[in-house]
Amino acid sequence: LGICLLTSLTAYYPLKGLGQLNSDFLKYACLFTLLLAVKKEHLPKLSVVYTAAAALSGLFGVFEAVRPTLAVGGGLARAGVYMNAVRYGEAMTIAFLLILSRLLIPAKESFRRERMFYLLAAAPVFAAILFSQARGSYLGVMAGVIAIFSFAPGVRKKLLVCVVFMLAAVAGLWTATPVFKERMSAMATVKQGDFSANSASTGINVRIELWKLGYKMFKAHPVVGVGPDNIKRVFKKFHPEPFPEEGVYGTLNNLYIHQAAERGLPGLAALLFLFVSTFLFALKRFRAAKSPYALWALGALPAFYVVNLTEISFQHVHTSFAIFMALAFSAAAEEGS
Template structure:
């Protein structure tokens, strides 16, 4: 059966649109879109008799060697894992991340980018509106801002997803496509405010750090944007201050970040930490304890680590008592310490090399052409790296896939039509 080139193009456009729209809130939909996109790509090459070319192009993508190093490091760690079952079972998730970036890079042609932009913006606004609406409904029902924004996801993951979207709408507002009408520009300006407020309502400290890093990094790298950025930064600080005044839970979250860190204490008894400090600083103290635990695992297994996805099965060995309200944790809530603990120094080196390659590619793209896509990827990555200090965002679909979307869009936006 032969399918026309036009039908393949429509399928590819639909898959990219679904991917961009759903990456903010649905693992099922975004993975379905990814596999549909991969299927369309393979079918197109098979029909043209160019399947070997597809593999050559995959091997020629700019991060191929760094991805292979990362995948090999994970396999090496799994071979020497303490518990090999979950270690090998986890490896396909690493492979899917590689396939995601490769498929997006190969499929998201330049002519599709504007469509992707519209659907990602729509998904971001919808997700932010639902998250903010959830908090507003809770306030109208109970008269308190205790509820955190977290539509479709837990507040931490939701905040990270919104930070990625914030980088996107700020980039499009600062460097809008020349073809945009004033109404589209106003839509994205309104989206900046909505998404910013939504991030504040998640009350997630890691997201706050990422949120602050984005305009700060933009200000540092592009002197031409500084005047407009300064106005936006001032406006956002004003909005944030007003939100903190009106929302005592948000205000307490910000203030207790310092007092919680200063008040971090050792466990009440060896190997136990239930709650330390007030309720706003317990999360900080639990993370500090998890970080100590991750480093202890690394010291015992410095080369290959304890194995991917092995923290949960090894937790009781290093922490016999409960931690907070949980008996066992499967994450140390720090991507870099997680890799040190699970994959050793080799795994951490592979991760840092991959992250360095991603940033270098984004910087190269931005230097080649200043546009919304290249600014999005370049400003997003430092914030993403920072957010991974308090979470393991790279290991979650919603966040990692969105970052790959930004980097693929950035790369393809500077490719000449004949090269594509």
């Protein structure tokens, strides 16, 4: 918050920066409220409610994606459920890692019906992630699984079984839907400079151009940046020529580059310190509690860090609040352990 205040005062447009300061303050106030409010005895019911909501959203997302095919024989749409598809995929990724954690470490109070509930919920939530066609979310799931495998050796056998089913679902969708196959393969075979409307490479190429622009801003203002929430205002100053898709963007589609461009090197350092410290917090909680609720944060945080390589999800309420909930679960899980 201190760095946000400093860089707001030195920004091209200070009032925009101070507006972001208020947003950041409210974000951290909500985090501390969750940390204080969520208690150990709340976790089983909160977990069920969160999972049920995610499963219901997943069913809507899957229906939204396949509806054009069922109705008019068209192509596969992107699941979003009245949200941006990328944001939706990220929120569902974090929810899926909660479900996965409950399957890997059943809580002491779990019954067979409850375990079946999480097993059934996993299917629509994972399917919704796939149908969102959000490649950052795919990488996020991979990062979460790798983190759990690395830091929770006791669940590795169960995790590998889950991974087999996940890969089978991916293989089935890859075979059945050319659109999904094209988007997945575009990550490895991106066509440089392709900004055509229906190309799977367009999103990747736009991001690359935005990252270059962010580096240009950071290079011009390495100490204090251009100012919080100032990217859109100074976009044309640093990129006067027409941008691909003829857009003026307010984000740089990479949280780390975005933070460096807005708040300079101190801002990037503060962000990295925050991320490292929260992961160490989650790791400490899991080692103390060995709880599925603590395992959630251990997997969700690396997933969150990875999706921020292609988005600025930390500044979006859907994903940041989901991560705050995972941290609150982790904090509560150690109480009385």
